[in-house]
Amino acid sequence: MTDCGTLWYVLGMSQSLFPTRWQHDRPPSIEQFMAMFPDDYACAEHLAKKRWPNGFVCPHCGSTKGWRLETRPWVFQCSGQGGPPQGGKRCRRQTSVIAGTVMHGTHLPLRTWFLAAYLVATHSNAISALQPQPKLGLGSYKTAWLLLHKLRRAMVNPDRTPLDGAVEVDETQIAYRTSTQPVTGGGGNSPIGKVFVVAAVERLPGNKSGGIRLKAIAANNAKYLKPFVEENTALGCEIHTDGKKSYLNLPNRKHFPVTLRGSNLPAHIPFVRIHRVFANLKRWGLGTFHGFRAKHIDAYLGEFVFRWNRKRSFQSAMDTLLGIGQKLPRTIYRDIVGDTTEWRRAHQRQIFNMVSPSRLMVAKAIAARDGIALIDALDEIGPSIVKYPRKPPRRPVLPPRRVGDTRRGPRSRGAPRLPREEVEKGWLRHQRFLA
Numbered sequence: 371m372t373d374c375g376t377l378w379y380v381l382g383m384s385q386s387l388f389p390t391r392w393q394h395d396r397p398p399s400i401e402q403f404m405a406m407f408p409d410d411y412a413c414a415e416h417l418a419k420k421r422w423p424n425g426f427v428c429p430h431c432g433s434t435k436g437w438r439l440e441t442r443p444w445v446f447q448c449s450g451q452g453g454p455p456q457g458g459k460r461c462r463r464q465t466s467v468i469a470g471t472v473m474h475g476t477h478l479p480l481r482t483w484f485l486a487a488y489l490v491a492t493h494s495n496a497i498s499a500l501q502p503q504p505k506l507g508l509g510s511y512k513t514a515w516l517l518l519h520k521l522r523r524a525m526v527n528p529d530r531t532p533l534d535g536a537v538e539v540d541e542t543q544i545a546y547r548t549s550t551q552p553v554t555g556g557g558g559n560s561p562i563g564k565v566f567v568v569a570a571v572e573r574l575p576g577n578k579s580g581g582i583r584l585k586a587i588a589a590n591n592a593k594y595l596k597p598f599v600e601e602n603t604a605l606g607c608e609i610h611t612d613g614k615k616s617y618l619n620l621p622n623r624k625h626f627p628v629t630l631r632g633s634n635l636p637a638h639i640p641f642v643r644i645h646r647v648f649a650n651l652k653r654w655g656l657g658t659f660h661g662f663r664a665k666h667i668d669a670y671l672g673e674f675v676f677r678w679n680r681k682r683s684f685q686s687a688m689d690t691l692l693g694i695g696q697k698l699p700r701t702i703y704r705d706i707v708g709d710t711t712e713w714r715r716a717h718q719r720q721i722f723n724m725v726s727p728s729r730l731m732v733a734k735a736i737a738a739r740d741g742i743a744l745i746d747a748l749d750e751i752g753p754s755i756v757k758y759p760r761k762p763p764r765r766p767v768l769p770p771r772r773v774g775d776t777r778r779g780p781r782s783r784g785a786p787r788l789p790r791e792e793v794e795k796g797w798l799r800h801q802r803f804l805a
């Protein structure tokens with residue numbers, strides 16, 4: 371055997387020894403990924419290229435001239451001359467490339483988001499927030515949890531195409547757990563401690579499955595099942611269900627019910643794909659999250675659908691996770707957890723910290739006298755009549771960067787900052803430049 375032949379033989383062996391699930395679109399190695407996105411600047415560049423493949427275009431005036439802000443590399447400022455709509459004035463409109471993505475309004479470096487998306491997209495199952503917190507160097511579990519939940523929100527694109535062809539639809543019950551108790555669903559068909567989940571899966575030849583959809587529903591009846599089918603399947607497709615009456619009279623779709631009651635046929639024989647989905651989903655929920663909780667079940671179902679539908683393409687998984695090309699609303703912690711008592715208490719503490727001690731003392735006296743809450747007592751006092759002098763800004767006003775300067779802005783965390791005397795020197799130079 372020649373050397374070349376040996377090499378191909380070894381390569382062939384390695385292919386079969388280490389098979390990959392990434393058949394179409396392999397992810398880059400960790401090293402390659404770090405080299406591709408070394409800093410926020412590179413991440414912003416990637417986002418800008420996705421938004422404007424042919425270069426910057428101002429969404430306001432259509433000008434192709436612009437520059438990016440030095441301190442916030444994801445913000446582009448138009449330098450177009452402006453047309454009649456602006457009355458001949460310069461446009462100067464600022465456009466952020468993270469608007470409409472999951473990173474909208476973030477305080478984390480863009481690189482942290484990219485790394486988080488890489489971790490989530492290349493993981494086979496799912497990661498809980500305890501894992502990325504130390505890996506990404508995040509300060510708190512809450513930050514990591516919020517980051518993952520924001521990525522989960524981006525996993526479900528509202529404009530996705532509906533399932534088509536032959537589609538199996540069925541529903542199941544999944545036992546959930548509370549924050550302290552393990553999974554304790556009622557036995558048999560009991561709905562206690564369980565959530566109804568309806569699913570649809572595309573039939574592909576050879577017992578294979580195509581895309582899937584999942585949804586948690588309040589009750590197992592036509593009121594919830596029919597809207598799910600109409601929302602998630604294309605007009606004119608085939609719907610295969612069991613003999614449940616809730617699926618009868620589906621509008622504009624061909625319905626093929628199979629009555630299993632009275633026959634000896636087990637349900638997983640005619641509906642092999644949908645039972646595979648449910649079996650995987652239940653195993654995934656127990657294994658990764660030690661059981662779903664009712665509150666965030668939609669987010670976890672969305673993640674399962676995302677992982678199923680994009681299991682073999684890295685690039686589209688990354689883009690979807692970061693919300694590239696989507697128009698996501700800005701999401702904050704409160705949008706995800708809701709108005710909790712804990713949040714309200716923290717908010718009140720914040721207010722009390724801002725109030726002067728003397729005003730707080732008066733408010734406490736009023737609260738004790740009238741028997742009202744402290745926060746309401748503060749309202750009774752009304753605004754302060756003392757006018758405090760306004761503090762000058764702590765941050766120096768920075769001159770524009772000159773050729774050869776390597777100054778980094780305060781927004782890029784961890785980046786080396788220019789010593790104060792250097793900043794002042796630059797400011798003096800700028801003054802001379804203006805004079």
Ligand SMILES: [Zn+2]
Pocket residue numbers: 428429430431432433448449450461462463
């Ligand atoms: Zn413009």
